Amino acid sequence: MLHDVFRYSFAEVGEIAGRSPAACRQLASSARRRIRAAQAPATPTSQQAGVVRAFKTAWAAKDIDALLGLLDPDATAIADGGGLAVAFLHPIEGGEPIARAWVDIANRAPRNMTFLERTVNGQPGLVAQLDGVTVTVFAFEVVGDRIRHIWVVRNPEKLRPWTTG
Known part of the structure; x- marks a missing residue:
């Protein structure tokens, strides 16, 4: 050093x-x-996309066990609402607390919310849209077959590049 x-x-x-x-x-x-x-060796993009897709499916099904199988036990989720959108205020640490938080999010999501698989920061991610307007972007760090980090952007100022006009 x-x-x-x-x-x-x-x-x-x-x-x-x-x-x-x-x-x-x-x-x-x-x-x-x-x-x-x-x-850790880099996980191929196709494998990362499969993990993100499986996460999306388990999330939609509110399947905590499936989510736990996809999350690293030491995973971390961080959200940015910028004070302009509802987001958890502190990082969520651990696979189980993250799985429970995501099921809670699924329980509160409006019926007209759609989740699209998109490239986020050069990696497979998810984009949530409400009536065709992007309201949340999810970026993932996938190592092997597990999600190690989730970054959630809900701050409307930071979502401008994702807004379709």
């Missing part, structure tokens, strides 16, 4: 760590390899 983040030279890192610059260079290289190896 001293080298890669704070831009210390390996000679300076060596002085701080009590090692030679060459040893510090080797440790940094080894650490970078371990970090790359620990990162």
Whole structure:
């Protein structure tokens, strides 16, 4: 970190760590390899789309068990209403609380609400429309076959690019 983040030279890192610059260079290289190896491989877009589609289906069916199977146990959901639209105020953490919140949302959704599968931030996502007007955009981070993060945008100011005119 001293080298890669704070831009210390390996000679300076060596002085701080009590090692030679060459040893510090080797440790940094080894650490970078371990970090790359620990990162989850990218989930193919088609697989992500399948997970989002399954989430949409389970959500419409209000099937908590199916939602739990699609959510990472440590998943997080974050909403942005911008003070202009109803949204949960704090992140929801954990697959079970998220599943319950989404069933509650389904129970309160107007009958004329439609959910469309769309590309959101370059990834499979969902767009909620009420009478043809976009009212919510859902972005997902899918890792493997589970949803790790959900970002919900309800702020009308941020939805302008999604509004069809």
